[in-house]
Amino acid sequence: MSNLMSGARMLLECLVREGVDCFFGYPGGVTLPLYDAVYDHPMRHVLVRHEQNAAFAASGYARSTGRVGVCCSTSGPGATNLVTGLVDAMMDSIPVVAITGQVHSKLIGSDAFQEADTFGITRSCTKHNYLVKNINELPRIVHEAFYIAASGRPGPVLIDIPKDVFQGQAHYSPVSAIHLPGYKVPGEGHTGQIRRAAQMIWDAERPFVYAGGGIVSSGASAELRELVELVDIPTVCTLMGLGALPGSHPNFVSMPGMHGSYAANMGMTQCDLLIALGVRFDDRVTGRLSAFAPRAKVIHVDIDPAEIGKNRVPDLPIVGDAKRVLRRIIKVLRELEPKMRDVRAESRRAWWRQIRQWQEEHPLVPAMSAHEIKPQHLMTEINRLANGRAIVASDVGQHQMWAAQFIRFEEPRLWLSSGGLGSMGFGLPAAMGAQVANPDKLVFAVVGDGGFQMSVAELATIASNGLPVKIIVCNNGCLGMVRQWQELFYNNRTCAVELEAFPDIEKLGAAYGIKGRTIERPEEVRPALEEAVREPGPYLLNVKVSQCENVYPMVPAGAALNEMVLAPPKPVPVPK
Amino acid sequence: MLQVISLLVENKPGALMRITGVLSARGYNIESLTVARTLDPTLSRMTIVVDVEPSLRAQVIKQMNKLINVLQASDLTDGPAVLREMVLLRVRAPMESRTAILKEAEIFGARVVDSSVEGFALEASGDPEKLDEFIDVMRAYGEIEVTRSGLLAVSLEPKKLRLSPPIPTRNEALKTKEVVTTE
Numbered sequence: 102m103s104n105l106m107s108g109a110r111m112l113l114e115c116l117v118r119e120g121v122d123c124f125f126g127y128p129g130g131v132t133l134p135l136y137d138a139v140y141d142h143p144m145r146h147v148l149v150r151h152e153q154n155a156a157f158a159a160s161g162y163a164r165s166t167g168r169v170g171v172c173c174s175t176s177g178p179g180a181t182n183l184v185t186g187l188v189d190a191m192m193d194s195i196p197v198v199a200i201t202g203q204v205h206s207k208l209i210g211s212d213a214f215q216e217a218d219t220f221g222i223t224r225s226c227t228k229h230n231y232l233v234k235n236i237n238e239l240p241r242i243v244h245e246a247f248y249i250a251a252s253g254r255p256g257p258v259l260i261d262i263p264k265d266v267f268q269g270q271a272h273y274s275p276v277s278a279i280h281l282p283g284y285k286v287p288g289e290g291h292t293g294q295i296r297r298a299a300q301m302i303w304d305a306e307r308p309f310v311y312a313g314g315g316i317v318s319s320g321a322s323a324e325l326r327e328l329v330e331l332v333d334i335p336t337v338c339t340l341m342g343l344g345a346l347p348g349s350h351p352n353f354v355s356m357p358g359m360h361g362s363y364a365a366n367m368g369m370t371q372c373d374l375l376i377a378l379g380v381r382f383d384d385r386v387t388g389r390l391s392a393f394a395p396r397a398k399v400i401h402v403d404i405d406p407a408e409i410g411k412n413r414v415p416d417l418p419i420v421g422d423a424k425r426v427l428r429r430i431i432k433v434l435r436e437l438e439p440k441m442r443d444v445r446a447e448s449r450r451a452w453w454r455q456i457r458q459w460q461e462e463h464p465l466v467p468a469m470s471a472h473e474i475k476p477q478h479l480m481t482e483i484n485r486l487a488n489g490r491a492i493v494a495s496d497v498g499q500h501q502m503w504a505a506q507f508i509r510f511e512e513p514r515l516w517l518s519s520g521g522l523g524s525m526g527f528g529l530p531a532a533m534g535a536q537v538a539n540p541d542k543l544v545f546a547v548v549g550d551g552g553f554q555m556s557v558a559e560l561a562t563i564a565s566n567g568l569p570v571k572i573i574v575c576n577n578g579c580l581g582m583v584r585q586w587q588e589l590f591y592n593n594r595t596c597a598v599e600l601e602a603f604p605d606i607e608k609l610g611a612a613y614g615i616k617g618r619t620i621e622r623p624e625e626v627r628p629a630l631e632e633a634v635r636e637p638g639p640y641l642l643n644v645k646v647s648q649c650e651n652v653y654p655m656v657p658a659g660a661a662l663n664e665m666v667l668a669p670p671k672p673v674p675v676p677k
Numbered sequence: 678m679l680q681v682i683s684l685l686v687e688n689k690p691g692a693l694m695r696i697t698g699v700l701s702a703r704g705y706n707i708e709s710l711t712v713a714r715t716l717d718p719t720l721s722r723m724t725i726v727v728d729v730e731p732s733l734r735a736q737v738i739k740q741m742n743k744l745i746n747v748l749q750a751s752d753l754t755d756g757p758a759v760l761r762e763m764v765l766l767r768v769r770a771p772m773e774s775r776t777a778i779l780k781e782a783e784i785f786g787a788r789v790v791d792s793s794v795e796g797f798a799l800e801a802s803g804d805p806e807k808l809d810e811f812i813d814v815m816r817a818y819g820e821i822e823v824t825r826s827g828l829l830a831v832s833l834e835p836k837k838l839r840l841s842p843p844i845p846t847r848n849e850a851l852k853t854k855e856v857v858t859t860e
Binding site for chain 1: 686687690691694695698702735736739740742743744745746747748
């Protein structure tokens with residue numbers, strides 16, 4: 102049997118070997134040979150309407166499954182359009198492989214038609230990137246790319262492939278081993294450090310777990326649960342970590358940070374031991390760093406040594422995979438349990454009483470109104486229908502924070518949100534990618550009217566692929582988060598935030614063959630959402646929410662977590 | 678404060694760009710950079726001198742170690758290390774000062790690599806401060822043109838003698854690299 106094949110075909114063979122069942126892309130001049138190979142190959146290709154959304158869809162695919170998401174674009178404009186999606190995957194540590202076409206290798210550097218220095222442009226947007234110069238290198242590079250994307254701290258990897266490499270013919274021999282001498286994947290952590298961590302946990306009077314996206318990417322939810330149950334530790338999950346501990350779990354306090362709950366932020370401030378697991382002490386979580394967890398010793402478990410001490414110098418660093426490290430910590434905790442169980446038990450009970458008291462003093466209560474739909478009300482109704490099991494992809498802005506506050510997730514990989522980069526336009530394509538990967542799951546795209554319009558073109562992809570995504574537009578007619586900051590920190594001089602001329606959603610939906618509806622009365626929320634979920638296909642629900650609602654609690658930029666503002670200033674009555 | 682970084686990197690396209698990218702992305706200015714192959718042609722040794730805030734030095738090394746093409750990045754700023762630089766210097770020398778120039782060159786251990794009626798081309802190596810003095814002295818004799826190599830560094834720390842990182846021992850090809858780089 103001859104194994105002589107084109108580079109395009111070879112690429113598809115390698116994708117199959119990596120377990121890829123589908124990729125998101127947009128064709129163009131230099132990827133014509135690739136699409137010619139896709140023509141009679143079983144590999145599924147989802148044609149998006151903009152390359153940025155191919156990257157976001159691949160990210161949604163990866164976030165919801167843990168498998169590597171694949172996106173593809175042509176050279177030049179196709180590749181530059183991928184960039185936002187790549188940076189997004191980089192910031193949130195999402196395994197994505199991007200394949201870009203490049204002009205013929207003899208034309209590289211000649212300012213050829215649709216040429217861009219993709220390799221140079223994406224150097225800082227990726228965990229690693231490749232320019233394939235020789236067809237014989239292609240299989241090795243593809244397998245290295247998948248390995249790098251998925252292992253260690255996951256991230257995006259880009260492979261730039263010139264047209265002549267796609268077209269060339271070569272004998273394909275499967276790659277059996279990958280050799281990357283400069284790439285080290287941390288493992289199970291240092292034994293001595295793990296023993297010390299376990300001792301510190303039993304010794305703590307006010308321990309607090311700060312769990313993040315690393316728990317999700319390492320698949321360590323079960324271990325996290327075991328840890329916090331064993332020593333009964335209150336736990337917060339960051340925006341990236343929501344679902345790492347079930348939302349209904351008694352130890353789950355809520356989300357910390359800029360729009361975190363009072364109890365979560367007070368817990369961070371008052372604890373004497375902060376157990377930071379797969380987190381990077383992001384500024385949106387810590388507030389003013391010098392006042393963050395001032396009384397706490399910090400144990401920091403992370404797979405990326407560069408995260409250790411980057412923002413907060415830990416008292417005990419452990420470099421390793423969260424799942425394996427937690428397993429070992431739990432083992433030592435159990436060994437120490439008979440001796441240590443009761444030593445600090447009374448203090449830990451008092452600590453819990455304190456946390457419960459904070460929760461009661463300032464609970465996260467959704468705003469409700471009889472006259473207008475409060476966005477928080479909308480989120481609680483989505484929460485009711487999602488029941489902790491549906492996938493919710495959010496966009497970026499106020500609705501994202503309300504969704505994070507009021508929608509509870511019972512499992513990891515259900516909450517898909519652009520955390521680090523905060524890229525608007527993420528929600529719709531991410532939901533699309535997640536629905537492709539999980540055809541039988543209920544998938545909500547909870548988006549604002551701003552972000553929705555940034556990726557509105559993907560309604561065509563959703564319609565043509567029959568993806569039953571439930572698109573809920575939390576529509577306040579403006580760029581709410583920007584307006585909130587202008588109100589609070591720029592003397593209410595609102596500028597360039599009103600989004601007028603939002604399309605008639607019934608007509609917009611009808612134009613794509615998607616059912617659409619607009620609601621504006623509070624009593625309509627529940628039946629409308631139920632109708633959306635009942636609909637077998639996609640559904641577009643435009644929810645006109647209160648225009649002036651702001652997200653609280655809020656830690657102003659530069660403030661400490663315990664200086665959070667809990668509610669808006671009392672309104673001054675305006676004489677009529 | 679100037680930081681001296683020594684790197685062992687894969688000799689691949691883009692490797693240099695990735696490494697300098699770690700610095701440029703943070704707004705650091707590179708003072709000098711030298712690269713050359715090791716005896717193993719698949720690897721290069723790089724010495725970078727860069728102005729970095731002292732508190733961020735460790736972070737820079739960690740970010741460099743994260744790069745796939747970097748086998749090892751280490752900070753030689755404070756550790757025991759030999760730091761050397763080379764300078765090529767042309768000096769315009771009228772007949773009456775030629776002897777004096779040669780005398781000065783001898784004091785600095787410089788060699789004459791070219792001599793013409795116009796003047797000399799001199800080669801000197803040593804630690805950078807000494808070369809600064811050499812250049813100052815030569816400037817006193819007339820017009821000069823200078824090319825400096827940038828700093829070369831080698832660590833003298835016993836545990837860093839093996840300038841390769843721990844790599845799978847079963848790989849014989851890589852084992853030889855370790856031997857090569859200790860020389």
